[in-house]
Amino acid sequence: MPLVAKCCGFLRDSVKPMNVLNEQFAARLAEVIQRNNPQMNAVVVTELARAFGGNARLAVSFELGFEQSGKVKNLPAILLSQLPGGHVDSSTEDEYAVLRALTGQGIATPAALALDAEGYITGAATLIMERVDGVASAVGFLNDNGDNSQPLTKQLATNTADLHQFDWSATGLSGSSDSPLMQVIEWENTFHQHRREPLPVMNYLFRWLKANIPTPVRLSLVHGDLRPGNFLYQGDKITALLDWEMAHIGDPAEDITWIYRELWSPQRFLSFEDFVASYTAHRGCHPGWKNLIFYRIFNEMKFATISLTASTSVATGQSDNMRHADRASKIPRCLELCFSYINEFNQVKDHAAA
Amino acid sequence: MQLPNPGSLIGTLRANLKQSILPELKESGAQRQLKAALHLLGRLEKSWDLYAPQIIEDNLDIEQSLFTVLEQLKSEGVGDLFTAVSEGLSQLAQREVMPINGLNSPALILAAQHNMQLQQLVNDTQEIVDSVELTAPRRVAIQTLLTELYQRMVRRDAIANGDYPPVNAISA
Numbered sequence: 001m002p003l004v005a006k007c008c009g010f011l012r013d014s015v016k017p018m019n020v021l022n023e024q025f026a027a028r029l030a031e032v033i034q035r036n037n038p039q040m041n042a043v044v045v046t047e048l049a050r051a052f053g054g055n056a057r058l059a060v061s062f063e064l065g066f067e068q069s070g071k072v073k074n075l076p077a078i079l080l081s082q083l084p085g086g087h088v089d090s091s092t093e094d095e096y097a098v099l100r101a102l103t104g105q106g107i108a109t110p111a112a113l114a115l116d117a118e119g120y121i122t123g124a125a126t127l128i129m130e131r132v133d134g135v136a137s138a139v140g141f142l143n144d145n146g147d148n149s150q151p152l153t154k155q156l157a158t159n160t161a162d163l164h165q166f167d168w169s170a171t172g173l174s175g176s177s178d179s180p181l182m183q184v185i186e187w188e189n190t191f192h193q194h195r196r197e198p199l200p201v202m203n204y205l206f207r208w209l210k211a212n213i214p215t216p217v218r219l220s221l222v223h224g225d226l227r228p229g230n231f232l233y234q235g236d237k238i239t240a241l242l243d244w245e246m247a248h249i250g251d252p253a254e255d256i257t258w259i260y261r262e263l264w265s266p267q268r269f270l271s272f273e274d275f276v277a278s279y280t281a282h283r284g285c286h287p288g289w290k291n292l293i294f295y296r297i298f299n300e301m302k303f304a305t306i307s308l309t310a311s312t313s314v315a316t317g318q319s320d321n322m323r324h325a326d327r328a329s330k331i332p333r334c335l336e337l338c339f340s341y342i343n344e345f346n347q348v349k350d351h352a353a354a
Numbered sequence: 355m356q357l358p359n360p361g362s363l364i365g366t367l368r369a370n371l372k373q374s375i376l377p378e379l380k381e382s383g384a385q386r387q388l389k390a391a392l393h394l395l396g397r398l399e400k401s402w403d404l405y406a407p408q409i410i411e412d413n414l415d416i417e418q419s420l421f422t423v424l425e426q427l428k429s430e431g432v433g434d435l436f437t438a439v440s441e442g443l444s445q446l447a448q449r450e451v452m453p454i455n456g457l458n459s460p461a462l463i464l465a466a467q468h469n470m471q472l473q474q475l476v477n478d479t480q481e482i483v484d485s486v487e488l489t490a491p492r493r494v495a496i497q498t499l500l501t502e503l504y505q506r507m508v509r510r511d512a513i514a515n516g517d518y519p520p521v522n523a524i525s526a
Contacts, residue, residue, distance in 0.1 A: 322390035332512035
């Protein structure tokens with residue numbers, strides 16, 4: 001435990017340069033990889049370097065060397081470790097289980113290599129995976145003139161369709177007809193946990209979500225955070241979908257509408273309708289317009305709750321990330337959109353009833 | 355009046371940090387933190403004086419809306435269920451000033467406390483409206499009142515953020 005406490009205290013100060021990438025760090029990393037992969041021998045970790053892991057995670061890239069079946073192999077790899085005060089409550093173990101299940105199944109993901117749930121390496125839960133070539137820049141993607149981002153968006157539609165067709169029973173995640181409702185309840189609980197005032201508008205909208213949840217066309221493995229910035233690409237090719245920490249079983253419409261949230265929407269490269277058409281053509285199954293509108297509302301509430309959590313984490317001293325300090329100011333726009341989408345939802349509902 | 359006012363001071367602070375400190379920092383966590391802080395200062399510069407009128411207007415609107423909802427429910431014969439809400443509204447005037455982090459003016463602290471209590475009363479009212487039996491037209495009418503209140507509350511928060519032109523802050 002002293003090691004855990006020491007590392008957590010160190011990691012909390014995300015501004016200062018980290019000085020933990022030493023021989024002991026490499027040795028522990030190699031030990032965890034070896035333990036997770038008994039078929040690997042003589043595991044060696046070299047070229048440790050800090051990488052950008054987003055707002056909530058420490059990322060360290062490295063070269064992995066090992067012997068397997070008498071042959072020496074080398075593999076570029078990356079470690080991702082939770083930072084305290086993150087704005088998403090997530091389970092590294094679940095994320096690893098999902099990545100493990102997806103490895104080698106034709107879904108564009110990095111291969112999972114090892115899990116350090118106890119925080120032996122960094123003091124926090126850590127997962128280790130293959131490092132895939134490409135960039136994940138949301139800004140680069142969104143500022144593109146369209147030459148690359150249009151084919152990338154079309155590809156994202158088919159990658160998303162492939163993901164939603166995947167047999168999720170292998171992931172170890174549990175799912176039932178209640179799963180979409182459980183998602184709403186989980187986010188509502190997160191809202192209750194992190195709010196610092198009653199916030200009746202959000203309270204009402206969570207009640208609305210619970211009362212109006214549609215049945216999914218098919219329960220699927222949902223990525224939960226699929227958007228520009230969370231997939232790697234090279235030129236006009238997507239090389240991997242990243243950041244599976246929010247993966248769960250749910251309604252496919254959740255991923256599709258998250259991709260098209262206005263903050264990062266690829267609408268100017270491919271209209272939402274064309275994305276849905278491309279997705280449907282690849283998958284052979286439309287996600288349902290009512291479901292899509294419902295999940296636009298759900299996703300605004302999800303983003304509002306993440307923003308609230310981020311803001312609270314700074315206000316309560318759990319995080320010193322200045323990008324989180326003002327996140328609550330994003331909430332009014334989310335709620336305005338919710339009311340606008342509820343009007344749309346009611347029109348679709350009324351139209352269906354007529 | 356005393357010049358420079360707080361908005362002007364925030365603007366000066368932001369400009370100086372951007373011109374003299376930011377160029378000294380290489381690409382690093384510290385630089386990212388400063389950029390985020392500059393962004394935040396920019397928002398504060400354009401919204402610092404919108405916060406107080408937003409709370410005061412919010413309080414007035416919530417109180418009036420809740421009274422209207424209570425009147426409607428009384429006419430449906432379910433007003434008794436709202437005793438706690440009614441009492442809560444009438445007791446709002448009897449309160450002490452408790453410290454609130456970030457606020458200095460006793461009048462504004464009181465308004466902020468008042469706002470917190472009113473928010474809770476709105477939650478309670480919505481919960482009761484969802485659970486009592488009402489005729490369909492009355493339910494629609496009451497929910498419409500509440501939903502319109504929610505939309506005005508959100509709009510005020512957006513104005514207080516500086517998301518919309520502040521000229522609308524009082525009248526929106």
